[in-house]
Amino acid sequence: MSLEIPVSHVQQFKDNFIILSQQRGSKLRQGVRTDPDFLQGKAGYYERIGSTTAQRRTSRHQDTPQVNTPHSRRRITMNDYNWADLIDNPDRIRMLADPEGSYAINAAYALGRAQDDEIITALTGNAYSMDEDDTASTVALPSGQKIAAATAGLTKAKLLNALEILRGNNIDLDDPMNRMYMAIRAAELTDLLNTTEVASADYNTVKALVEGNVKSWMGITFILTQRLTLLTGTTYACPLWCESGMGLAMGEEVMVRVSERSDKSYATQVYLEQTVGATRIEDEKVVEIACVE
Numbered sequence: 001m002s003l004e005i006p007v008s009h010v011q012q013f014k015d016n017f018i019i020l021s022q023q024r025g026s027k028l029r030q031g032v033r034t035d036p037d038f039l040q041g042k043a044g045y046y047e048r049i050g051s052t053t054a055q056r057r058t059s060r061h062q063d064t065p066q067v068n069t070p071h072s073r074r075r076i077t078m079n080d081y082n083w084a085d086l087i088d089n090p091d092r093i094r095m096l097a098d099p100e101g102s103y104a105i106n107a108a109y110a111l112g113r114a115q116d117d118e119i120i121t122a123l124t125g126n127a128y129s130m131d132e133d134d135t136a137s138t139v140a141l142p143s144g145q146k147i148a149a150a151t152a153g154l155t156k157a158k159l160l161n162a163l164e165i166l167r168g169n170n171i172d173l174d175d176p177m178n179r180m181y182m183a184i185r186a187a188e189l190t191d192l193l194n195t196t197e198v199a200s201a202d203y204n205t206v207k208a209l210v211e212g213n214v215k216s217w218m219g220i221t222f223i224l225t226q227r228l229t230l231l232t233g234t235t236y237a238c239p240l241w242c243e244s245g246m247g248l249a250m251g252e253e254v255m256v257r258v259s260e261r262s263d264k265s266y267a268t269q270v271y272l273e274q275t276v277g278a279t280r281i282e283d284e285k286v287v288e289i290a291c292v293e
Contacts, residue, residue, distance in 0.1 A: 025112020027223050028119045031181030032246040032278070045073040045130065046247050046281050075128040075136070076249050078277040081114040083107050088267040107272050111254070115276050116227055119248060120183065122278035123239040124229060124288045142283055149235045149290035154188040156195055159218055162240045162287040169284035171242060173219065178242040178285065180220045185228055187293035188238055192217065234293045245285025251275025 050070030085103065127139040145165060147158050163173070171178055184192075216222065220240065229237045255273040260266055280286055 025108045026115035026119075027112070027225050028116045028181075028183060029112070029248060031179070031221065031223060031241070031243055032119060032248045033244055033281070034248045034250065036250045043075055043077050044249060044277075045075055046279065048072045048074060048281065073130040074247075074279050074281050075130060076247065076277045076279040077128075078249065078251050078275050079118065080273060080275050081111055082271065082273040083110045084269055084271040086261065086264055086267040086269050088265070103270055107270070111272065111274050113227065114274070115248065115278075116225060118276050118278040119246065120225075120227060120229060120239070122280050123183075123241060123246065123286055124237050127280045127283070139280075139283065141280070141286060141288060145283060145286060146288045147290060149231075149292045151292055153291045153293060154184060154191040154238065154289065156218075158289050158291075159220065159240075162289055163218070165287050166242065166285065171285055173242075177244040180240065180242055181223060182220050182238060182240040182289075183223050183225050183228055184238050184291075185226055185236060185293070186224070187236075188291050189222075189224060191291070192222070231290055235290050236293065238289045238291050240287045240289060242282075242285035245280065245282040247279050247281045249277045249279075251277075 048071070050072070052067040052069050055065040055067070085106075087103070124141055127141075129137050129139045131137070147161050147165075152158070166173060166180075173180065228239075231237050251274070255271075257269075257271040259269055259271070261269045
């Protein structure tokens, strides 16, 4: 027997999904510059303006100096992700309107993980730049922005080295736009908990990580995820970055469709699709810390 799906159920499911995706979806999205409705096509650009120097005035009525502000762009490629499931039980269809329904939660987590994968890839992978002459080039994270594993996991010394790199790049870490975040795995969390300073002065702060909350140490907000890039053997790339140095672009509003499938014994299909992309906007604000587990 065919079952008509109330329009209100579909809209409620969409609303629930949007709320849940913000609360429970991507873990890393909170730590990057996010631009909703970025573009309609498959690629776009973040405009970059280089630093300039003010000219000292040495005489009256002197010529007006021109500083020629440098411009460049970082290309961001948008990728499509979808999620679908079939529901063949009328009672389960009514779950679509449940704010805590398992389908909305499952979809939010699935698409949120896709956003995290885009961010992780962009943090330490290649970026794509366009200069003032529209000449395209591939930009790897500079070696000076990388901290070697040296047979060790996450240590205080590595964190201090990372902060030194950022400050050496003239990054103002007191600027709210440069809030620092670091993605770590469970092994790096254990390293933190075994650090003397953390275990004494900030134990309760880092303990919250174990309980699933995001807390900070040394001005760095740590985000726990197991999806980080494997460099070699048991060595993982743990990125540390400033919020304004990373961009996450969202395409059109998430598409939600709930419809009957005649080819699937008239089961109800829940379908969602999103378009996202990420890029490293400023290399100077990203540090890769290699950690052995």
